[in-house]
Ligand SMILES: Nc1ncnc2c1ncn2[C@@H]1O[C@H](COP(=O)(O)OP(=O)(O)OP(=O)(O)O)[C@@H](O)[C@H]1O
């Protein structure tokens with residue numbers, strides 16, 4: 001094997017250059033023998049008696065490098081040292097070409113070595129030299145190169161790898177915190193570019209960045225993207241079947257390692273070794289709201305991540321000169337969640353909080369009333385969507401077909417409005433009550449028991465919790481996507497083909513004139529994501545849309561994907577989970593027009609041109625809603641977020657395993673979301689950002705349904721209120737006790753709403769007269 005290649009690979013694995021050259025001299029150009037040699041402590045100990053400190057200093061001076069192992073050290077160890085040490089890089093001796101050549105970034109090595117696909121494809125010598133030369137001219141910075149002009153270096157890296165001219169201010173702030181070894185909590189809107197905050201440190205230092213992330217699909221997407229941008233990355237999780245990826249990751253062969261929280265807890269020891277060898281620049285905890293049980297996606301294993309602080313601190317690892325910084329990132333955290341994050345992760349008291357506005361100026365928020373339960377609702381609600389996509393891709397005959405089908409369908413509306421869909425229309429039976437067995441109380445702190453709101457009055461509407469749990473993707477599983485390959489080698493984009501065009505947007509955020517223009521601006525082409533509460537509904541809606549020629553696919557966490565294209569019905573087909581990957585792929589390649597998904601789809605998914613996010617049914621919280629809605633318009637162009645919900649019905653909590661405390665919290669969040677939907681007077685964007693504790697500087701967004709329509713005409717409903725209160729107080733004898741819990745506890749029965757309503761109706765005449773007299 002070519003010695004250069006052996007050396008390059010071993011450098012990539014994190015071994016020290018001087019040790020490698022020793023090894024290659026002794027055992028020859030064989031990776032295996034060199035590794036054996038490097039790992040054979042005793043042999044190497046006898047070869048040198050120098051102390052690690054002495055060697056560290058001298059090697060550093062000699063190589064212009066910050067760290068080195070000594071012969072008495074654990075072979076290949078690179079000492080973790082302060083980034084500030086490298087700020088003095090100016091005065092370091094110039095490295096010889098040979099040293100540069102051998103000290104190439106691991107990412108660069110892999111970029112060439114793997115050709116973007118395989119780990120060790122045969123390389124011709126000439127190729128290797130090209131790779132090596134390329135590495136020499138690479139703009140990757142080594143640790144020792146970070147200096148006061150780091151921003152210039154970052155700029156170069158940004159342009160080279162991502163095609164962006166500048167860091168955003170909040171990215172700069174987060175990086176500054178990391179450079180001074182501070183922990184950092186980054187709270188920035190969906191799609192604002194949080195990932196870059198933890199990706200840059202890997203490029204800047206040559207150390208590894210460990211990213212804790214909740215979903216395989218998210219890790220997969222990010223790795224794929226990084227590979228396109230010339231950064232080697234891999235992901236590890238229980239779904240990772242290729243064990244060699246983990247071994248290679250722990251040997252320092254990837255610049256960025258994505259790992260799910262469950263797995264990282266198992267990897268603490270190997271990661272400590274990695275910190276000693278190649279070095280760990282940063283632990284990034286992405287989607288960190290999952291840490292908190294006050295958040296919307298609580299994952300118990302996220303809470304156990306405090307182990308990171310304990311295991312990677314100076315106290316535990318004596319060679320560290322500072323605790324390895326933790327950077328926690330999310331787009332949806334209320335103030336309570338933020339506090340919980342800081343505490344749970346044991347982040348330092350000096351944690352820097354980088355906060356940007358949660359406001360997404362290019363998103364138009366709308367709420368529409370819909371039963372969301374029947375074919376009739378589908379027809380009414382998706383009519384526009386169907387015509388948009390039909391206009392785009394279909395011939396006029398298809399349109400004709402569509403209108404014919406709509407007419408046909410309307411004939412069956414009786415059936416549909418009963419919550420059943422006619423099989424001949426190709427629609428599965430859907431009943432909104434399938435998922436309504438729980439209810440939220442009006443009061444924030446009140447917890448209602450299952451079935452409180454009369455659904456159980458009709459037995460056929462009642463469903464078992466088992467069914468519901470099977471039907472809803474409530475608790476997310478990390479293995480949401482089956483992937484056979486978890487490693488991605490960096491391959492720099494060709495010039496002009498980065499796929500990341502910068503869209504210069506006008507100052508949408510503040511300029512009222514610009515904002516007003518957005519009101520009725522037609523949406524550009526791009527896909528739509530429809531979020532439905534149950535798996536069954538994802539299937540029935542996608543099937544419905546497919547009937548009209550829309551390229552739609554269902555996506556849920558169950559092991560099947562139901563797809564229909566061009567009217568070819570594949571009803572009942574069960575596909576393996578790996579097909580979810582296919583849906584992801586087609587979505588990213590713009591082959592699909594609509595994805596109908598449960599919450600299993602989307603967290604952190606970064607697709608620029610999603611034009612519409614439709615929630616078809618109540619979300620479980622405003623946090624979840626805003627995060628899912630945030631998948632829209634990431635290119636900065638106008639996009640729409642529509643919530644279709646049954647405004648005449650209290651939303652229901654989807655079943656999940658929760659403690660009593662969590663249930664209370666879940667109801668509280670659901671009820672906040674209900675208020676958002678019911679609100680008719682306050683700008684939607686303002687409601688949302690203020691929910692996250694931000695003071696909304698604009699009085700209104702000018703583009704949501706409420707800003708456009710204005711609040712409804714004010715009516716004096718005092719008379720009606722009086723009637724209601726009088727009837728209720730008569731009915732319940734002691735009105736002061738009419739909290740639902742108190743009422744039920746006292747009388748052992750539920751309030752009979754029907755009886756109350758008919759009493760109100762009966763008494764309306766005389767009471768009304770009485771009331772009006774009193775006014
Ligand atoms: N400095 C920058 N200049 C221009 N565009 C950027 C910059 N940084 C990131 N972006 C773009 O922002 C988009 C969103 O990035 P990213 O996925 O990191 O968002 P996010 O904040 O993590 O969102 P989410 O909360 O949804 O996960 C990416 O497509 C990226 O191209």
Ligand SMILES: [Mg+2]
Pocket residue numbers: 194195286604
């Ligand atoms: Mg993200």
